[in-house]
Amino acid sequence: MEKTLIIIDGNSIINRAFYALPDMSNSDGLKTNAIFGFVRMMFKIIEDYKPTHMSVAFDKKAPTFRHKQYADYKAGRKKMPDELGQQLEPLKELLDKFNINRLELEGYEADDIIGTVAKLGEENDFKVYIVTGDKDAIQLASHKTTTLITKKGVGEVEEYDYDSVVERYEMTPTQFIDLKGLMGDKSDNIPGVPGVGEKTGIKLLKEYSTIENLIEHTEELKGSIKKKIEENKELALMSKELATIIRNVPIDVKLEDLEYGDYNKDDVIEKFKEFGFTSLISKLLDMDGGETTIKEEINLKIQHLDDAENFIKKAEENGHVIIDVIGKEGNILDKKILYVFLSLDGEEIYYVNEDELQTIAGLLSNSEIKKYGYDLKEDYILLKPYGIELNSMNFDITIAEYLIDSKSSTSYECSAIAMKYLTRKIKSKEDLLGKGAKAKKFDQIEFDELSAYIGDILNTVADVYPKMEEKLKETEMDGLFYHVEMPLVEVLGSMEYTGMKVDKDQLDELKEKFTTIINKLENEIFELAGEPFNINSPKQLGVILFEKLGLPVVKKTKTGYSTNAEVLEKLRDKHEIIDKITEYRQIVKLNSTYVEGLLKIINPKTGRIHSSFNQTITTTGRISSTEPNMQNIPVKTEMGRDIRKVFVADNGCKLVDADYSQVELRVLAHMSGDENMIDAFKHGEDIHSKTASQIFDVDIKDVTSKQRIEAKAINFGIIYGKTDFGLSQDLNIPVPTAKAYIESYFNKYPKIKEFMDEAVESATETGYATTILNRRRYIPEIKASNFIVRNQGKRFAMNAPIQGSAADIIKVAMVNVYNKLKENEMKSKLILQVHDELIVEAVEEELEMAEKIVREEMENAQAMDVKLDVDLNTGDSWYETK
DNA sequence: TATTTCACG
DNA sequence: ACGTACGTGAAATAC
Numbered sequence: 001m002e003k004t005l006i007i008i009d010g011n012s013i014i015n016r017a018f019y020a021l022p023d024m025s026n027s028d029g030l031k032t033n034a035i036f037g038f039v040r041m042m043f044k045i046i047e048d049y050k051p052t053h054m055s056v057a058f059d060k061k062a063p064t065f066r067h068k069q070y071a072d073y074k075a076g077r078k079k080m081p082d083e084l085g086q087q088l089e090p091l092k093e094l095l096d097k098f099n100i101n102r103l104e105l106e107g108y109e110a111d112d113i114i115g116t117v118a119k120l121g122e123e124n125d126f127k128v129y130i131v132t133g134d135k136d137a138i139q140l141a142s143h144k145t146t147t148l149i150t151k152k153g154v155g156e157v158e159e160y161d162y163d164s165v166v167e168r169y170e171m172t173p174t175q176f177i178d179l180k181g182l183m184g185d186k187s188d189n190i191p192g193v194p195g196v197g198e199k200t201g202i203k204l205l206k207e208y209s210t211i212e213n214l215i216e217h218t219e220e221l222k223g224s225i226k227k228k229i230e231e232n233k234e235l236a237l238m239s240k241e242l243a244t245i246i247r248n249v250p251i252d253v254k255l256e257d258l259e260y261g262d263y264n265k266d267d268v269i270e271k272f273k274e275f276g277f278t279s280l281i282s283k284l285l286d287m288d289g290g291e292t293t294i295k296e297e298i299n300l301k302i303q304h305l306d307d308a309e310n311f312i313k314k315a316e317e318n319g320h321v322i323i324d325v326i327g328k329e330g331n332i333l334d335k336k337i338l339y340v341f342l343s344l345d346g347e348e349i350y351y352v353n354e355d356e357l358q359t360i361a362g363l364l365s366n367s368e369i370k371k372y373g374y375d376l377k378e379d380y381i382l383l384k385p386y387g388i389e390l391n392s393m394n395f396d397i398t399i400a401e402y403l404i405d406s407k408s409s410t411s412y413e414c415s416a417i418a419m420k421y422l423t424r425k426i427k428s429k430e431d432l433l434g435k436g437a438k439a440k441k442f443d444q445i446e447f448d449e450l451s452a453y454i455g456d457i458l459n460t461v462a463d464v465y466p467k468m469e470e471k472l473k474e475t476e477m478d479g480l481f482y483h484v485e486m487p488l489v490e491v492l493g494s495m496e497y498t499g500m501k502v503d504k505d506q507l508d509e510l511k512e513k514f515t516t517i518i519n520k521l522e523n524e525i526f527e528l529a530g531e532p533f534n535i536n537s538p539k540q541l542g543v544i545l546f547e548k549l550g551l552p553v554v555k556k557t558k559t560g561y562s563t564n565a566e567v568l569e570k571l572r573d574k575h576e577i578i579d580k581i582t583e584y585r586q587i588v589k590l591n592s593t594y595v596e597g598l599l600k601i602i603n604p605k606t607g608r609i610h611s612s613f614n615q616t617i618t619t620t621g622r623i624s625s626t627e628p629n630m631q632n633i634p635v636k637t638e639m640g641r642d643i644r645k646v647f648v649a650d651n652g653c654k655l656v657d658a659d660y661s662q663v664e665l666r667v668l669a670h671m672s673g674d675e676n677m678i679d680a681f682k683h684g685e686d687i688h689s690k691t692a693s694q695i696f697d698v699d700i701k702d703v704t705s706k707q708r709i710e711a712k713a714i715n716f717g718i719i720y721g722k723t724d725f726g727l728s729q730d731l732n733i734p735v736p737t738a739k740a741y742i743e744s745y746f747n748k749y750p751k752i753k754e755f756m757d758e759a760v761e762s763a764t765e766t767g768y769a770t771t772i773l774n775r776r777r778y779i780p781e782i783k784a785s786n787f788i789v790r791n792q793g794k795r796f797a798m799n800a801p802i803q804g805s806a807a808d809i810i811k812v813a814m815v816n817v818y819n820k821l822k823e824n825e826m827k828s829k830l831i832l833q834v835h836d837e838l839i840v841e842a843v844e845e846e847l848e849m850a851e852k853i854v855r856e857e858m859e860n861a862q863a864m865d866v867k868l869d870v871d872l873n874t875g876d877s878w879y880e881t882k
Numbered sequence: 883t884a885t886t887t888c889a890c891g
Numbered sequence: 892a893c894g895t896a897c898g899t900g901a902a903a904t905a906c
Contacts, residue, residue, distance in 0.1 A: 537904055538886055557886070559905090564887060589888060593901055620898060622891085629900045632890035640889080664891090720896035729895080787893050799897045803891095807898095835891040835898085 005121040005258065006051040007114045009132035010058040010102070014038050014091060016133040016150050018084045026276040027405070029767055029783035034087045035094065035275060041131075041150070043283055045157070046260075049129055050288075054260040055101040055117055055253075057110040058092070064109050066242055073242060074188050082785045094271045099263035101253075108249045111136060115247040117258075118145050124255055131157070136180070139245060141165050141173040171205060178211045181240030192239045193232045200225065211240050261289035269294075269423055278420045285425050294423050298347070300455040305342065305350035308359035315363055318344050320370035320394065322458045325379035326450070328443050331603065332497065332610045334385050338443055340364075341454045346462020349455045361388050370394035372465055374414050374457050377615070380493040390490075397461055399485050400468040402616035403477050406777055412616050418460040421467050426456035480773045484811050485615065491818040491830065492613040492623065498829045499608035500630070500841070503877075506646045507599055514591040521584040528577040535584055538563045549575055590634065594643045601628050609647075613833070620800055621775045621807035622835060631834045635882070644879035652844055653828075657881035658854045658872040659837035660810070662687055664719055667805045670864040671772070672755035676748060681866040688712040694748035695741055714745055718752065719802050721795035756798050763797035771804035772862065773812075809868070810836060813861035820853045839878070847874065 017037025024033040045051075066073045095102055103113045114130055118140055121128040128145040130137050141147045141160045148157040165173045182201040184192020196204075204225075208214040215233050218226060229236070265284060269292075272281050285294065305311055315321045322343045327335040336354060342363075343349045352360055363369060365388060372395040373379060380390040398412040415428035432453045433440045442450060472478040526532045529548065533540045542561035545551045554570050555562040565582065572578040603610055609628060617624040625631045633647070634640025649655045660666075665687055669677040680690040685700065692711035693700040703711075710731055717727050728738035746753035760782070763769045768778045777800040781793030810833065817838060818830050828842040828850040838858065842850035851872060858870045873881040 534904080536887095536902090539905070559885070562886085585887080589902085592903080593889070597901070618898060622898065624899055626900065629890080632888090632900065634889060636890080659891095717896065720898095722896045723894085725895050727896095788895085791894080795896070803897060806891095837891085 001052075003053060003124075003126045004049060004051045004129070005053040005055070005117075005126040005255070006045060006049060006129045006131060006260075007117050007121075008042065008045075008054070008056045009110050009114060009130070009134065009137065010038075010056045010091070011110055012133045013041060013131065013150065014087065015080075015084065017041065018081075018087070023083075023789070024276075025780040026274065027767065027778055027780070029780045030090065030275070031083045031087055032090075032275045032277070034084055035091045036277060036280070038091060039094070039277070039280055043280070043287065045129075045131055045148070046287065051129070051260050053121075053126070053255060053258040055103055055258045056095055057113040057117070058088075058102065058104040059110045060104050060106050060108070062106050064107050064112075066109070070190075070238065070242055072189050077187070077189075090275070094268070094275075097263065097267045097271050100260060101258045103251065103253060105249060105251050108246075108251075111245045112247075112249045113251060115140055115245040116249045116251060117253060119247045120253070120255060121145075126255070136176075136185075136243070136245070138165060139173050139176040139243075169202070171202065175205050175209065177240055177243050177245075178205055178209075180243035181211050181236050184239055185243065188242070190239050190242050191235055193228055193236050195224070195228050204229075211236050263290050265290040265292035266294070273420075278416055281423060282415075282419050282425050285423075298424070298456075298459055300347055300349055300452070300459060302349045302351070302451045302455050305352050305356075305360070308352070308356075308363075311342070311350060312360070312363045312366075314344060315342075315369050316366075319368075320344075320372055321363065322346060322372045322461045323364075323376075323379060323390075324373055324454050324457055325382045326442050326454060327378075327382040329441055331605055332381065332499075333603065333605050335382055337382050337386065339451075339454075341451070341458060343458045343462065346459040349451070349458055351451065351454075357383075357386055357388065361386075365389045365391050367391045372396075372461050374398060374461055377489050377493045377496075380490060381497055384493075384497050393489050394482075394486060395461075395465050395469070396486065396489055397464050397468060398616055399489065400465070400472060400481060403481055403485060403775065404468065404471050404475070406621070406775075407619045414457050414460055417464060418456070421464045422460065424460070424463075426460060427453050475776060476774045477776065480775055480808070484773065484808065484815060487815040487819075488615060488811055491814050492615060494818065494829065495613055495831055495833070496610050498831050498841070499603065499606060499610035500831050500839075501606075501608050501648050501650045502598060502602050503646045503648050504599070504602060504607065507595055510642065510646070511591065511595045511599070514587050514595060517587050518584065518591065521580055521587070525577060525580050525584060528575075528580065535581065536588065541581070545571070545575075545577075549577070551575060586637070586639070590640055590643065594634065594640075597628055598643075598646070618807075619777055621771065621777075621804040621811075623807075623811075623833065630832055633878075641879060641882070644882075645877050647878035649841055649876055653841050654844060654847055654874050654876065655878060655881055656828075656840040656842050656847070656851050656854055656872065656874050657837065657878065658839075658858055658870050659834075660806075660858065661869040661871055663806045663809065663836045663868065664802050665715060666864065666866045666868060667772070667802050667809070668719065668752065668755070669866045671801060671805065672749075672751045673865065674749045674751035674755070676750075677752065678865050681869075688715060691715050691745070691748075695744045710741070714741055718742075718745065718756075719799060721756070721798040759801055760794045760797045763793070769797045769800040769804070771801050771808050773805070773808040775804050775808060777804065806836065809862045810838070810858075813858045814838065816857040816861065817854055820857060821850070824849070824853075826850065839881075842874075 014034045018034035021033040021037045024036060025031050092102060105113060118128045118130060122144045130140055130147045133150045135149060137147045138160050141162055143162045146159050146161040148159055151158055162173060179201045182193050182196045183198055184190045204214055208217060218230050221229060268284060269281050324341045326338045328338060339351045339353060341349055341351045364383060369392060371390060371393045374397050376393045376396040383390050397417055401412050401417055413428055415426050418424045418426045472481050525535055529544045533544055535541060539560055541563050546553050546561050551571055551574055553561055554567045568578050568582050601609060611625045611630040612627055614624045634643050666681055669681055680687055688708050688711045689700055689703045692703040692707040695711060696707050713730055724735050724739035724742055728735040763779050763782050768776045770776055779793050779796045781789050782797055784790045784793060814833060821828055826846050828840055828846045830838060831841050832839040838854060840850050840854055855870050855872050859868050875881040
């Protein structure tokens with residue numbers, strides 16, 4: 001078999017990878033993007049070229065013989081950024097685990113080592129590939145050596161062997177050295193012949209082949225070229241010498257030392273885990289070569305549940321059961337269940353069909369038997385239409401993983417969790433169903449394949465949960481998990497299932513009204529612009545405003561002119577079209593996102609809207625809402641607020657809407673322990689007026705509305721870690737004034753300053769921020785050497801405990817409200833949460849009781865030094881509750 | 883698929 | 892000196 005040697009230019013590839021990939025870091029704050037890019041590239045090369053031998057060459061820091069030859073060699077090169085430098089050693093350690101030979105030699109560059117080793121390979125009849133991002137290495141291409149140059153970052157390579165070089169450039173590879181001698185190289189600071197560039201260089205070499213020959217025949221040249229060459233003979237020769245990769249460096253290397261493939265995959269996996277490269281582990285396991293102790297096949301016994309009674313008995317003894325319910329896609333209220341899979345140990349897997357659900361209904365609703373699973377909320381919702389309540393949902397691995405790492409790079413896909421915790425490769429949903437438009441549905445998959453997929457999930461749950469539980473205990477998040485997040489699964493499931501009633505007729509009316517206004521505005525805008533265009537296109541709008549109408553450019557985006565609301569506000573005096581556009585934008589937004597968006601998504605069966613509430617999205621602990629997003633329904637403008645009129649209570653019901661007053665500032669007051677702010681809340685003072693009176697040193701009775709507005713901006717700004725500059729922009733005041741305001745704020749609320757400093761300090765030390773209930777957010781940014789990123793990390797550290805604690809508190813309130821309504825066997829339902837607001841659809845007979853429950857549970861969700869204050873309103877529509 | 887804009891707390 | 896407020900999701904256009 002032909003032997004294949006691959007030599008990688010380590011510095012070149014890690015450099016390319018660093019600049020091509022976005023910032024990444026592991027949980028220790030180590031930057032990993034360049035290592036990741038390097039490995040991904042290396043894997044691709046190994047797969048494509050199947051090397052028998054490999055080596056990676058690195059530059060040494062010390063000056064090389066070229067520096068001695070020419071003092072200015074590579075002068076003016078920027079220093080390697082620290083974010084890249086810190087990744088070099090870890091990469092080398094990783095290569096050692098791969099048992100891939102590394103070469104470096106004092107006084108020589110990686111190129112020279114590569115040239116020398118390539119030559120050695122050629123002499124021994126190897127097929128040689130050189131991998132680099134540097135075109136200089138094209139000079140090494142030959143009939144036996146192919147140079148692979150990365151393009152598009154590090155995703156692809158271009159092949160250069162002798163023939164393809166000659167074909168492309170009409171030059172031999174070695175003539176590239178002469179070419180560089182003539183034209184020089186800016187990046188290496190090789191001078192070349194002044195005034196000779198690529199075109200002239202190629203022309204000369206076509207005629208004279210080499211610099212030496214060219215110099216011998218200068219008399220044949222004409223005009224300025226003749227002069228240039230004659231005057232710079234020495235410079236040309238020296239440049240050529242500098243550009244020549246030498247192929248006989250004194251390095252002691254034998255080809256048998258370069259053999260590739262004998263390594264221990266377990267060791268490599270260890271490293272990958274350290275770097276957080278979950279996705280690469282799975283690729284590694286697929287690759288040829290290497291040894292591993294990881295067992296690929298797990299023997300699952302999948303069988304129909306014939307004896308439900310016996311299984312239930314065993315489940316009772318066991319105390320828990322692992323479950324996964326598989327349904328067809330469809331309307332939330334009647335997604336048909338295909339199968340329910342159950343297991344006690346994750347190895348013996350049982351299933352029942354839809355028509356046998358009743359045989360296990362008792363098991364599912366039995367509160368004494370804990371349910372473990374993957375995405376239990378989905379299972380809960382699927383079972384609801386069958387009248388089966390999935391009780392005692394106790395361990396959901398997606399929720400646990402979210403707490404363990406709220407911005408886990410691996411996502412919460414089960415296959416990723418299996419890889420991360422078990423180093424076990426199982427099919428992902430995408431592997432099973434395909435992706436994009438061609439993706440299949442569960443009911444289009446053969447049962448054997450489907451059951452194997454589900455079996456893997458149950459098996460993963462069985463093996464992962466003890467590890468996750470341990471991790472949750474270790475990080476003191478087990479309380480948060482078992483008492484807040486897991487109970488919340490049912491709450492959110494119930495909210496989705498219940499939904500919120502929408503008055504479709506009103507929505508239709510709004511659509512008509514908005515469409516009329518939009519058409520009118522559109523015509524007026526076209527008239528003012530002098531031509532029709534797409535107003536929704538920022539690009540076309542930019543051309544009209546800034547080129548045709550000649551308005552001044554206020555701000556640019558990376559693709560063109562900015563036309564956002566802030567920019568338009570600054571231009572409104574300059575042209576009457578601006579106000580029309582602002583109004584047009586506003587109404588189009590309301591119409592397309594809300595009116596049309598909501599119409600599309602009303603459930604035909606219930607006439608209600610069933611948003612999805614996601615518990616594993618945000619980095620801070622908040623929940624998010626999709627399809628539709630019920631958390632950004634307009635409220636700030638009168639016209640927008642009209643949208644809320646369509647959200648109504650069902651017949652015989654009222655909407656009870658309760659929101660926390662200043663919950664984040666109260667959290668801040670409590671967590672910081674600042675007496676002054678705590679006092680303000682204790683006395684029921686208006687916190688913004690109080691702050692204004694403090695900053696501006698006036699009596700609280702004499703605070704002007706302008707002062708209050710400014711104080712409000714400062715109060716909120718503080719929560720986000722706002723700077724004096726930002727505040728000055730917002731309030732349109734000079735920076736020093738803003739600075740004085742902030743200083744004065746911290747003087748009056750000294751413990752808040754201490755709290756912020758302490759938050760940053762502790763996050764810097766531990767790498768994470770924590771909330772009242774011990775929720776964690778990892779902040780690798782806080783260790784960045786880049787000032788901008790590091791400052792951003794500090795703001796995360798200041799904001800996460802506040803926003804996160806507020807999220808903790810309302811989650812507790814939700815669980816308690818839900819449970820109280822349930823305990824009292826009330827028909828009233830919690831249907832919505834908007835970060836600091838809860839909405840209950842209360843049947844009229846229960847109204848008073850529901851109001852009392854909501855208020856009490858919200859007020860008492862968390863004991864703090866400041867009490868939680870709740871504003872509660874009841875009405876027939878969401879609009880009326882404000 | 884990425885970018886821009888804008889709705890909310 | 893650097894850039895400058897946290898957390899989301901949806902729609903539309905342009906590539």
